[in-house]
Amino acid sequence: MSMDRVVRLALATALGLLVFLALISINYSSKPSAKKPAGYVILEFDDGYAEIYDAFKIMQKHGYTHASLMMPTAFISPSTTHRQYFYDMCGDDPWVCDYFETLSYAEIRQMVDGGWDVQAHGVSHIPLSTLDLKDSTDYRSFMREILTPKRVLKEWFGQEPVAFTPPHLGLTDEQWKIVCQHYEFVVRRVAEEEDALNYVFDNPDERQNMRAFHVFYQGFDEQMEALDRILTKLETEKAVVIILIHRVSDQDARGWDITTQELKELLSLLEKHGFTDENVINYSILHQLVHSEEWST
Numbered sequence: 001m002s003m004d005r006v007v008r009l010a011l012a013t014a015l016g017l018l019v020f021l022a023l024i025s026i027n028y029s030s031k032p033s034a035k036k037p038a039g040y041v042i043l044e045f046d047d048g049y050a051e052i053y054d055a056f057k058i059m060q061k062h063g064y065t066h067a068s069l070m071m072p073t074a075f076i077s078p079s080t081t082h083r084q085y086f087y088d089m090c091g092d093d094p095w096v097c098d099y100f101e102t103l104s105y106a107e108i109r110q111m112v113d114g115g116w117d118v119q120a121h122g123v124s125h126i127p128l129s130t131l132d133l134k135d136s137t138d139y140r141s142f143m144r145e146i147l148t149p150k151r152v153l154k155e156w157f158g159q160e161p162v163a164f165t166p167p168h169l170g171l172t173d174e175q176w177k178i179v180c181q182h183y184e185f186v187v188r189r190v191a192e193e194e195d196a197l198n199y200v201f202d203n204p205d206e207r208q209n210m211r212a213f214h215v216f217y218q219g220f221d222e223q224m225e226a227l228d229r230i231l232t233k234l235e236t237e238k239a240v241v242i243i244l245i246h247r248v249s250d251q252d253a254r255g256w257d258i259t260t261q262e263l264k265e266l267l268s269l270l271e272k273h274g275f276t277d278e279n280v281i282n283y284s285i286l287h288q289l290v291h292s293e294e295w296s297t
Contacts, residue, residue: 039197039234040289041270041280042242043067044187044212046121046165047086048075048108049247050101055263056111058248062267065115068282069108070165072125073152077104086125091254100247105156112157117284119163120149120183129170133178146179163187163283165212180208185283187242190214193226197239200290207290212244218255220262224269231273240286 043059045052048071059067077084085099103111108118122128122145131138146164153161163185171179171188179186184207185200191211200207213230215223227243234241243266247257258266270280281289 035235035274036276037231037235037274037279039237039239039241039279040286041231041234041275042240042282042286043245043280044070044165044242045245045248046070047088047125047246048072048102048121049086049249050077050083050103050107051247051249053103053107053111054260055245055248056114056116058260058263059267060114062264062271064267064270064277064280066277066280066282066285067116068163068284069103069111069116069118070121070163071103071108071118071149071153072121072123072167073149074124075102076108076156077102079106080104089254090252108157112159115282117159117282118153118157118161119165119283120146120153120161121165122146122167123148125167127168127170128166128175129168129172131175133172133174142175142178146182150182159284162287169212176208184208184287185210187212187244190244191242193230196230196241197234197237198242199237199239200286201238204290210240210242212242214244214256215258215262215266216246216256217253217258217262220258224265227266228269228273231269231275235273 045055045067048069052069075084075086083101083104086102087097088100090096090098112118124145126145128142128145131142133139133142150161153159162183164179164183165187169187169189176186176188186208187210189211191213195211196213198206198210213227215227230241245258248260248263249257250259253259
C-alpha cells in the first residue's frame with residue numbers, strides 16, 4: 001500500500017471519529033420525549049376574547065387540535081362585524097377599563113368543529129361569590145349564571161358542558177356545593193407548582209376540586225421553568241394538568257395575558273415532553289376517559 005493511500009485512510013478514520021464524537025455530544029434535552037406520557041394536559045382559554053381564535057390557528061399549526069374554551073354566554077358575538085364586548089381592566093389599575101372584542105358564534109363553531117369544546121364560565125362574568133344565596137334576587141342570579149350555559153351551549157354547539165370554571169375563580173362553599181350538583185369538573189383555584197397535578201383518575205373527589213396553573217405575561221419565563229418540572233412529573237404520573245390562559249395578544253398584552261410567541265414557546269415545551277395531540281385534551285375528552293376507566297373496572 002502506498003504512503004499516500006495510508007495517509008488518506010488515516011485522515012478518513014480521524015474524520016469519522018470526530019463526526020461520531022460530535023454526534024454523541026449533542027444535547028438532546030430539547031428533543032421530544034420518545035415515550036408516551038402517562039398524564040394529560042388541558043389548555044383552558046377563559047373569557048372568550050376574540051384573539052383566542054388566533055390561538056386556535058397557532059395550535060393547529062403545531063398539531064394540537066384540542067382545548068377548552070370557557071365562554072360566558074352573554075359574550076358570544078353574533079358575527080365578526082357585530083361584536084360583543086368584554087368591559088375589562090386594561091392594566092393593573094382596577095379603575096381603568098376598556099372594551100375587548102369577544103369571539104363570534106361562527107368562530108366558536110369552527111373551533112368546535114376543529115376539536116375544541118366549549119365549557120361553562122357563567123353568563124355575564126360577574127364575581128359569583130358576591131351573591132348572597134339567602135337573598136331571593138341574588139339566588140336567582142346565581143342559578144342563572146350556572147345553569148344557563150348548560151342550556152345555551154348545548155343548543156348552540158351540540159355539547160353538554162361538563163366543566164365549570166367560576167369567573168375570578170371565586171365561589172363560596174355553599175355555592176360550590178350547588179355547582180357540584182350540575183358539573184362533573186369544577187376548577188376552584190389557581191395551582192401552585194407542588195399541587196398542579198389533578199389526580200382525577202384515582203380520586204373522583206379531585207374532579208370538583210381542580211387547580212389550574214395560570215401562565216401569563218408577567219413572570220412568563222419563571223412560569224415556564226416551573227411548568228417544565230411539572231410536565232416532567234406528569235410524564236410518569238396519570239393525572240391532569242390544566243394550563244389556564246386568558247387573552248393572547250401581541251398588541252397590548254396585559255399582565256395576565258400572553259403573546260403569540262409565548263404561546264408557541266408553551267406548545268414547544270409540550271412537544272419537548274412528548275405531549276402530542278393524544279395527550280393534550282379537553283374536558284369532554286377527559287369525561288370520556290375517566291368514565292371509560294370506571295366502566296372497564
